Amino acid sequence: xxxxxxxxxxxxxxxxxxxxxxxxxxxxxxxxxxxxxxxxxxxxxxxxxxxxxxxxxxxxxxxxxxxxxxxxxxxxxxxxxxxxxxxxxxxxxxxxxxxxxxxxxxxxxxxxxxx
Amino acid sequence: xxxxxxxxxxxxxxxxxxxxxxxxxxxxxxxxxxxxxxxxxxxxxxxxxxxxxxxxxxxxxxxxxxxxxxxxxxxxxxxxxxxxxxxxxxxxxxxxxxxxxxxxxxxxxxxxxx
Numbered sequence: 001x002x003x004x005x006x007x008x009x010x011x012x013x014x015x016x017x018x019x020x021x022x023x024x025x026x027x028x029x030x031x032x033x034x035x036x037x038x039x040x041x042x043x044x045x046x047x048x049x050x051x052x053x054x055x056x057x058x059x060x061x062x063x064x065x066x067x068x069x070x071x072x073x074x075x076x077x078x079x080x081x082x083x084x085x086x087x088x089x090x091x092x093x094x095x096x097x098x099x100x101x102x103x104x105x106x107x108x109x110x111x112x113x114x115x
Numbered sequence: 116x117x118x119x120x121x122x123x124x125x126x127x128x129x130x131x132x133x134x135x136x137x138x139x140x141x142x143x144x145x146x147x148x149x150x151x152x153x154x155x156x157x158x159x160x161x162x163x164x165x166x167x168x169x170x171x172x173x174x175x176x177x178x179x180x181x182x183x184x185x186x187x188x189x190x191x192x193x194x195x196x197x198x199x200x201x202x203x204x205x206x207x208x209x210x211x212x213x214x215x216x217x218x219x220x221x222x223x224x225x226x227x228x229x
Contacts, residue, residue, distance in 0.1 A: 032214070037220075043203065044223065046220075095215070100170060100171045100213070101170065103158075103160060105150075105159075107157045
């Protein structure tokens with residue numbers, strides 16, 4: 001079974017629109033971490049954020065914000081006022097205390113921001 | 116600090132050959148993980164090394180192996196290459212070996228098997 005589901009395969013938005021990327025995870029561990037990564041066309045995965053299972057506070061970093069809800073097992077990512085440079089594939093990932101340093105990645109959401 | 120480096124960046128091999136990929140982690144990072152990325156399967160975990168010991172292994176055949184050296188540099192080897200091994204191989208390093216550490220990825224090695 002997929003531990004991390006990113007149901008949105010591709011999203012296109014017009015520049016300056018807000019966009020939310022969904023991430024739903026599945027784990028039996030009570031202690032785990034969630035991550036978001038960005039993969040631009042160059043191919044290198046860029047770390048964006050880490051959130052542990054005990055911290056449900058939302059986080060904002062510039063135009064980026066993250067909404068973590070344990071009740072729905074979701075860790076959604078919102079980009080406000082999108083820009084062309086935001087065009088990339090975004091991955092959500094899970095690591096669990098019981099499986100060590102192994103990351104489980106979702107299948108990614110390809111975001112295209114149209115100028 | 117320099118990021119994670121991987122060599123070579125591109126590789127073309129023939130079915131049945133073997134290949135060795137190299138990864139140099141960020142200075143001070145002791146954990147190195149390898150992932151295979153393909154359009155069909157996405158990002159899949161291969162294995163993780165910490166202090167020269169393999170601590171975790173994904174669901175890949177024994178043709179895939181790796182090692183880590185005392186300077187934390189890591190190599191991954193694939194023997195008897197198959198067409199399905201064509202993929203982007205990503206190396207990631209982290210400061211510690213626990214599940215709480217974020218991983219920093221290299222640019223990857225694009226392997227094409229013909």
